[in-house]
Amino acid sequence: MVLWLVTRTDRTSVSTLMRCAWRTVTSIVTRAVDALIDSRRLENLYRIGVDEICYRHPHKYLTIVGDHDTGKVVYITEGRGRDSFSEFFEQQSAKERDKVQVVSMDGSPAFRAAAEDHVPRARQCMDPFHVVDAAHARDIAADADVEPVRVPNSETPTTYRPGTVLDTWMRVLAGGCEWLHCDVAAWNTDLDHHRPFDHSDPAAGGPTAAGNLTAYCRNHHRLKHSGHWQVNADGGIELVAPTGHRYRPRSAGILGARGRDRIVDPATRRRTRAQNDAARIRAERRRRHATDEPAPF
Known part of the structure; x- marks a missing residue:
């Protein structure tokens, strides 16, 4: 029964269903492979x-x-x-x-x-x-509906939501969520204003234009407005973490075809990963000492 289940679901679910340890499921699978291979x-x-x-x-x-x-x-x-x-x-x-x-x-x-x-x-x-050979590519293109994407004009719109042309243009350029290491497709993201849109006076606020919009997934859109991270959009997107580290994410679309996520200034890192781990341990010990909470080990 265990062998039949592990071919259809994960080992954690199997151990819960069969009421045995996770390592027991692994042992059964190992013995079966050795015996039946x-x-x-x-x-x-x-x-x-x-x-x-x-x-x-x-x-x-x-x-x-x-x-x-x-x-x-x-x-x-x-x-x-x-x-x-x-x-x-x-x-x-x-x-x-x-x-x-x-x-x-x-x-x-x-x-x-x-x-x-x-x-x-x-x-x-x-x-x-x-592989897609040339003949197959021609067959695909022959029946395709080609709709050219026009570059939006440079006029300063005063509407909060971008029009169809601008919306399509921004999503093609972005390719996906432009946050660090996020792979959500651009068609499932929100278009966010770098400079906030002024609903009371649209002409004075951040315009709904290509140079003032970025694609973020819903989670990272909320994270940006939470205030924990800072976003600088002058000359490209730059993310500033709560720790002070600065990152320049790579766009997944046309803009980032030859780029990659990178740290803006690695030399300014204040601590290594080992130092961060040690700092977290010291902070946890201080917290437990202050509250007289017993250690979990």
């Missing part, structure tokens, strides 16, 4: 495919190798680099590697290098999931 799965492989999957953020990947002839997964290991794919070939004998005729992948230089090292005679193919 086919030791001959790496034999007679002729056409294989390799790809990676992210199982935990940030940057926790698994390399997965499948058999195109049977449609089954034959190997999984941590990582997504050259060494991870090389581990798969090292599990095979030289005779078994010579049988491999085709290796499909997503064009990763690391995967290509591993295949060239261990199966140099095998043909390398691009995974069709990652």
Whole structure:
């Protein structure tokens, strides 16, 4: 029952349902894999495919190798680099590697290098999931409804909400929420005024214009107006954290095609991560000492 459940839900839910410890579920799965895995799965492989999957953020990947002839997964290991794919070939004998005729992948230089090292005679193919050829692109464009986005005029509007053209233009430029490390799509964000809009006198307040609007998701929009973070929009968006650290986030759209989230002035960091952890521990001890609250350990 545990083995059937773990293929359909997470281990925490399984342990709750079966009334056993989380580590017991892990032990059952480990024993079952050792007992039931086919030791001959790496034999007679002729056409294989390799790809990676992210199982935990940030940057926790698994390399997965499948058999195109049977449609089954034959190997999984941590990582997504050259060494991870090389581990798969090292599990095979030289005779078994010579049988491999085709290796499909997503064009990763690391995967290509591993295949060239261990199966140099095998043909390398691009995974069709990652490729759109010219003919397919022409077919898609032939039936597409093209609506050109016009650059909004520079007039100073006095309405609070942007018009359709300006709204579309700002979302195309932003691509997503322009807060630090946020991946919410621009079409699910709010357009916020850098300089607040004056509802009593619209002509005197912040205009609803391209240079005065930014896309934020609802959570970060509220965080901006909470007062804990400061936002400077002169010459680009700059976020100032409550700790004093300053960040310049990268736009996900046209504006940030060649940029990335970065710290504006790393040299001005007041404390390292270890120092921050030590400071939190000291603060917690002072708080408990002041309230005579017993320690939890």
